Amino acid sequence: MRSRIWNHIIPLLGSTALIEIDSAALRSFKADLLSRVADSSPEFIWIHLSSILTATVEDKRLLKHPMKVHRSVKRPKRQEKKAKAWSRPTVDAVRAGLQERYRVAVDLGVGPGLRQGEDFTLDEKDIDFDRGVVHVRRQLRWDSRGRPYFCLPRGGKTRTVLLPPNLALRIREHLRRFPAVECTLPWRNPEPPKTKVEARQRKPVMVRLLLSTSQGNRIFYKTWNERSWRPALASAGVVRVVGEKTARHGGRVRRHPVFERSREDMFHVLRRTYASVQLEAGESVVSLSQWLGHASPAITLEHYAHFMPGAGRRSLAAIDIWLAA
Known part of the structure; x- marks a missing residue:
């Protein structure tokens, strides 16, 4: 807003x-x-x-x-656009364009369908290898002054998502090469508490982050998007380099490429890809809605119904067989 x-x-x-x-x-x-x-x-x-x-x-x-x-001036109408999903070659190409320590972020976006803020705050204990599930318990956010904090996932509710065996293998390998890093941040609000109730509500939470920078810090989404994600998109041929910008740091001059803006190809496209794979495999919309953390299956259908190419044909075949009998 x-x-x-x-x-x-x-x-x-x-x-x-x-x-x-x-x-x-x-x-x-x-x-x-x-x-x-x-x-x-x-x-x-x-x-x-x-x-x-x-x-x-x-x-x-x-x-x-x-x-x-002045009722003659109508509110702008929303332009309905179908959610976009990537093919497997595109996902693999973008993943290959990232630094090795960040590649598991793509796996977590496509595997359990995590949002970027949920991905960057995943604790190693949130991965239950024995039960084969991922517990989505929090997200990483920043206030208007750029201060980070933890809070509940979007919609204010946690969820549990199935963990594919091959994703579990990739996560184990990632943790072997890049051990989890401790990070402590306020809960819900980064403002200093003024009452005892606020102090309890905002009590700092320590998380052993699965994903971190090479300096051992939490990931700042703006830096990650500009320095890691967009270059990976360009290397995969998803977006183009359209220019160059110069930045001065003390006496040093650094040049950074300017990439074509494509909102539909930001990190959230991995979540849409996860949904498309599930629906094309015939998974229940109700189950998918729970895994995505949607408020209702109706929201899932509204966004992802076009990923169900077999919808209608299976029921048509069932009725046809019934009538033939």
Whole structure:
């Protein structure tokens, strides 16, 4: 929300007086918004602006909500796009382009379908080799000031996912070569506690991270995306190098490549690939929904139904046999 407001609402409407936000201003805002962001973002940004204007009415800075008065200006519609999954050769090529210590991150994205924040905070004890499961208990996040902390996975619930035997072998080999690293961070909120209750809620948690940097630190997602993930995408031919940027560090000048932006090819595509493999194999949507940590199977179907090429044909064959009898 912070990013959408400061990157899009403020630049486009920040110099406009509240009383001047009429139908023309809203149409201009909508047109500019659609020209600079894509997919579902315009709809969410429009909702954020509507919430801000609602607050202005409640605080009596405006008499009426501009969006409700000027109903001819409709909210931007979400552009529905099918979730993208990678083929096995693409996954293997991107994995090969990463440093060896980071390759298991790809395995954990495709194997149990972990999100990036869950991947970077996995404890070696979360891998239950005996039972053959992975316990997803936390994620690594940063607040608006760049301070890291641990919290529950998205949706506020933990989950247990099956551990493929070959993934277990890869994890064992990874731990043999790159032992787990201890990391202690606040829980839920990095702000210093002000009460005893907050002190209990934010009590630091120590995790033995399965994934860490070569310096033995936790992974910072922005650095990892720019210095490891995008170069791996480029080496696999998924994105192109479109330029170069120069950065000065003291008296040293470093040049870094600028890569083509492709949001659909970021780490989350591994989770979609996991879902596609499960559904194409005929796995239950209910089971997959639990493994992905979705609130309901309906969400899983909404995002991944197109990965079910046999959906309908099996039931058609069953009914056809029944009618033949």
